[in-house]
Amino acid sequence: MRTTLDIPEDLMTEAASILGYKSKTDVVVFSLRELIRRKKIEDLKNLAGKVKISIDIDRHRRRSKK
Numbered sequence: 001m002r003t004t005l006d007i008p009e010d011l012m013t014e015a016a017s018i019l020g021y022k023s024k025t026d027v028v029v030f031s032l033r034e035l036i037r038r039k040k041i042e043d044l045k046n047l048a049g050k051v052k053i054s055i056d057i058d059r060h061r062r063r064s065k066k
Contacts, residue, residue: 005028016027
Protein backbone atom coordinates (compact mmCIF):
# COMPACT_ATOMS: atom_id res chain seq x y z
CA MET A 1 0.00 0.00 0.00
CA ARG A 2 1.35 3.39 -0.90
CA THR A 3 0.83 6.25 1.51
CA THR A 4 2.36 9.58 2.41
CA LEU A 5 3.64 10.08 5.93
CA ASP A 6 5.15 13.07 7.68
CA ILE A 7 7.83 11.45 9.83
CA PRO A 8 10.40 13.65 11.57
CA GLU A 9 13.72 13.22 9.74
CA ASP A 10 15.75 12.89 12.94
CA LEU A 11 13.48 10.08 14.14
CA MET A 12 13.75 8.21 10.84
CA THR A 13 17.53 8.68 10.71
CA GLU A 14 18.01 7.41 14.26
CA ALA A 15 15.72 4.42 13.73
CA ALA A 16 17.47 3.51 10.46
CA SER A 17 20.85 3.79 12.16
CA ILE A 18 19.81 1.63 15.12
CA LEU A 19 18.21 -1.00 12.89
CA GLY A 20 20.91 -0.91 10.26
CA TYR A 21 18.45 -0.29 7.43
CA LYS A 22 18.96 2.13 4.56
CA SER A 23 15.40 1.97 3.25
CA LYS A 24 12.77 4.08 4.98
CA THR A 25 10.18 1.49 3.98
CA ASP A 26 12.16 -1.23 5.75
CA VAL A 27 12.38 0.90 8.89
CA VAL A 28 8.63 1.55 8.94
CA VAL A 29 7.66 -2.07 8.14
CA PHE A 30 10.03 -3.49 10.77
CA SER A 31 8.84 -0.97 13.36
CA LEU A 32 5.17 -1.74 12.76
CA ARG A 33 5.77 -5.50 12.94
CA GLU A 34 7.74 -5.08 16.16
CA LEU A 35 5.01 -2.90 17.68
CA ILE A 36 2.38 -5.52 16.86
CA ARG A 37 4.58 -8.35 18.20
CA ARG A 38 5.17 -6.54 21.49
CA LYS A 39 1.48 -5.75 21.91
CA LYS A 40 0.55 -9.41 21.37
CA ILE A 41 3.13 -10.47 23.97
CA GLU A 42 1.76 -7.90 26.41
CA ASP A 43 -1.79 -9.15 25.81
CA LEU A 44 -0.68 -12.74 26.48
CA LYS A 45 1.10 -11.70 29.67
CA ASN A 46 -2.08 -9.99 30.84
CA LEU A 47 -3.90 -13.31 30.54
CA ALA A 48 -1.59 -14.88 33.14
CA GLY A 49 -3.70 -16.38 35.90
CA LYS A 50 -6.96 -15.72 34.08
CA VAL A 51 -7.07 -18.85 31.95
CA LYS A 52 -7.74 -22.12 33.76
CA ILE A 53 -6.32 -25.15 31.99
CA SER A 54 -7.12 -28.51 33.45
CA ILE A 55 -5.44 -31.34 31.60
CA ASP A 56 -3.96 -34.64 32.63
CA ILE A 57 -0.56 -34.51 30.94
CA ASP A 58 0.27 -38.15 31.66
CA ARG A 59 -2.98 -39.33 30.12
CA HIS A 60 -2.49 -37.23 27.02
CA ARG A 61 1.06 -38.46 26.62
CA ARG A 62 -0.11 -42.03 27.28
CA ARG A 63 2.12 -42.44 30.30
CA SER A 64 1.23 -44.60 33.21
CA LYS A 65 0.82 -42.90 36.56
CA LYS A 66 3.27 -43.93 39.22
